Amino acid sequence: GNSVTQMEGPVTLSEEAFLTINCTYTATGYPSLFWYVQYPGEGLQLLLKATKADDKGSNKGFEATYRKETTSFHLEKGSVQVSDSAVYFCARRDSSYKLIFGSGTRLLVRP
Amino acid sequence: NAGVTQTPKFRVLKTGQSMTLLCAQDMNHEYMYWYRQDPGMGLRLIHYSVGEGTTAKGEVPDGYNVSRLKKQNFLLGLESAAPSQTSVYFCASSQSGSTDTQYFGPGTRLTVL
Numbered sequence: 001g002n003s004v005t006q007m008e009g010p011v012t013l014s015e016e017a018f019l020t021i022n023c024t025y026t027a028t029g030y031p032s033l034f035w036y037v038q039y040p041g042e043g044l045q046l047l048l049k050a051t052k053a054d055d056k057g058s059n060k061g062f063e064a065t066y067r068k069e070t071t072s073f074h075l076e077k078g079s080v081q082v083s084d085s086a087v088y089f090c091a092r093r094d095s096s097y098k099l100i101f102g103s104g105t106r107l108l109v110r111p
Numbered sequence: 112n113a114g115v116t117q118t119p120k121f122r123v124l125k126t127g128q129s130m131t132l133l134c135a136q137d138m139n140h141e142y143m144y145w146y147r148q149d150p151g152m153g154l155r156l157i158h159y160s161v162g163e164g165t166t167a168k169g170e171v172p173d174g175y176n177v178s179r180l181k182k183q184n185f186l187l188g189l190e191s192a193a194p195s196q197t198s199v200y201f202c203a204s205s206q207s208g209s210t211d212t213q214y215f216g217p218g219t220r221l222t223v224l
Contacts (some may be wrong), residue, residue: 004153036180043115043201043215044154097212098144098169101153
């Protein structure tokens with residue numbers, strides 16, 4: 001079917017550690033892919049996106065590359081900060097314009 | 112420019128009661144969406160609208176109704192609330208449907224007793 005699968009959290013890291021949150025998708029064709037972030041008590045905000053294969057989205061030190069060979073869009077950051085503690089959602093566009101979300105991965109960064 | 116706003120922020124209902132959640136956007140967006148967020152399940156689309164006067168069902172529409180009488184507003188109604196509708200509800204909007212970003216409101220936390 002058409003879905004988005006994320007690694008289960010929570011992910012707990014020390015400040016300045018390297019972050020990877022895995023995301024894979026199933027779909028027909030090459031949908032646009034997104035990472036959204038939800039800080040405590042807030043709504044979702046777009047973090048980055050990629051609209052075609054091999055595109056790299058980046059923002060605030062986070063990066064994700066659209067890999068059609070592995071149908072993946074893993075989120076990475078070289079050095080996390082306490083302020084990055086949040087829930088991260090991977091999502092893809094479906095055949096029209098609706099977003100299909102993964103279940104979310106909670107990140108906790110300790111000082 | 113407030114973006115996407117939602118009213119109310121919190122609400123507690125008894126089973127069988129009705130209520131309406133209001134979403135408003137001031138970005139002149141054509142598309143609007145209602146999602147619910149439940150633990151371990153991400154966000155699921157309830158209903159959406161591709162323009163004023165139009166609505167369509169999403170992934171989990173049962174028990175909800177919507178209306179888009181004005182372009183800037185998208186209302187979500189619960190006619191007879193059930194405990195299974197306890198959730199956090201998010202509204203979002205986007206200019207179009209292709210690659211445009213969806214902008215989310217801050218959410219409404221609803222508890223049905």
